[in-house]
Amino acid sequence: MLINLRGNATQRQNATDALKMPDENRDDVLKQFVWLASESLGIPGGFISVIDDSHQFIRAAHNIALCQTTREDAFCRYVVDSGEVMVVTDTLLDPRFTTHPLVVGPPRIRFYAGAPLKNREGVILGTLCVTDRVPHRFPRKKIRMLETLARLAMTFLETWHSAGFTDVATGLPNRQRLIRHLRLLSTAEQRAPLRLTLIDCIDMPRAYELARALGMAPVEALLRDIGGLLRERLELAPEDILYTVATGRYAILASAEGRFSAQNVVDKLRYVSARPEDGVAMDLSIHAGEVCFDPTELPAQEALRRAVSALHEAINLHVGARSFNELSDARRNGDFRLMNDLAAALQTGTGGLYLVYQPKVSLPSGRPVGLEALIRWRHPEHGELSPAGFLPVAQFTNLMNSLTDWVVGETIRQLKIWSDTPCLLPVSVNVSVSDLSRSDFTDTLEARMAQAGLSTSLLGIECLETEKATENPAALANMEGLRQQGFRISLDDFGAGYSNIGYLRQMPIDVIKLDRALVSGLTIDPGSRIIAASVIRMLKDLNYVVVAEGVEDRETLMVLEAYGCDQVQGFYFSRPLPPAELEKWLQQQPQSADPDILPLTGNNLTLSDDAHDPGLYN
């Protein structure tokens, strides 16, 4: 270890570590310091070096060709070890140097004067020195000048490092510093597996709310307090470094065998609150993610990315701690790329998105009375994707509103194409509560229909996630507005998991779509029949139009008709079809004026297989 005046081993190491790493901009300034020293002291050569346990690193040099040397061979080690200026007016007259390799060999140093680079904590990191190939006198005045220049250079270095490597709010080493440490460790001779643990401490939306209401000062006080709290609760030793890597997010880099596992950290931080004197108290919500790795094999940025991935996994799964897992990481990365592609597809309109349309058939006439638009994606790499392949991920992004806009636009375009043909039927689109919460949703939809010269009665809205809508006044207001403007509102997926039907009466809806879950067991399970019969009766008593989804066979159809269901939709009639195929399907539907004699069947365009039995229903 370095011998110096004060400061413990870690302080020394951290300080020298930062300086040992080359940094072009910083080292340019150091070169100017060396030039200034050499010019003002009248000694042609000079350099600034950093010394650790084993080596001397030259950070900046002027008129002297000197590279890294061993610590043993460094003139400067005498300065570092003593903490004092050292002047050797003639090396050949000083027994310590007469046979020194840098004296007898290049660069043949005859004169040396070096001053220590001592930081605020008194830790000596290296030297600023001037040298020549000939002896010199070096009066006291010049010694003082050299000392002053060394102090100035050190002040510069401290400012440089504290500005770039310290988090302003918490005063802790920041992410850049962490990356530097990781890089440094990657060149270590000894392989020691490390663990990087990230700790998320606060609920960010709450912190932003706080900042909005009270300004940044209380939030910064909170962040500082958390730093102290973590040190205390995790019992960090002075040499354990706590980093701030983002607002409210801290990191510990330690041995993989050590005690800072993500789970341990979470266990130690349960039920902790921050109560800064000059801030606002907040219960911490702790999540931790960790990655264990060999720093000589894993690049610094990748180690950090993996720890972030683990942390986000913990946050998303609502669990305390998670270790990095390659499989889920790959899945998430895949999801992320998919969402990037979706964003691009929605923006350019050329990314393979298209709509298919599934007919809704009226009972008992069997006449097609409407269509449902359903999205599909022909992805350049992944091929045909159904909504299940991308909507569940998209729902966690802000893409759903753009997706709805795209679907509405495409539906309107198609309605216009069909407007003067026998194929014109009302088309409904699926919208989520986040669409309905947009204040301009109703007006925009109405304006788009008006611009296309289409009646609002041609566009239906199938409202997904209905239970959420009841808690959202803006969504309810939009539904009411849409209904008043003549759009038909359906409630989708009725019977799929919601037990509370009290919410129905609060909602301005015309149509209720029975979920496939209610419909699929009808032919085999008497219990399902009883439930379906009572649900349909109740909904009819409440004056709703009842549509059953997922009708795949004739028996189900007949049961539903017997129970008084108004419309049906399902593979028994047709799968969702692209426009051209749908047109053919519609053309093949018998056009009889008497609804009673219309056969309730599919036809050869119906892709349902053995479930389809046209003859039986006639």
Ligand code: C2E
């Ligand atoms: P949903 O609104 O309940 O749509 C009905 C789903 O059932 C469709 O699946 C349809 O293809 C499928 N289906 C229709 N008849 C039958 C049948 O007889 N048997 C079976 N097994 N399935 C049948 P799809 O197209 O995969 O859509 C799934 C869900 O994705 C939709 O459920 C809807 O919630 C959502 N979705 C589809 N398109 C859009 C869209 O443009 N926007 C939004 N926000 N959601 C959409």
Ligand code: CA
């Ligand atoms: Ca639907």
Ligand code: CA
């Ligand atoms: Ca549905």
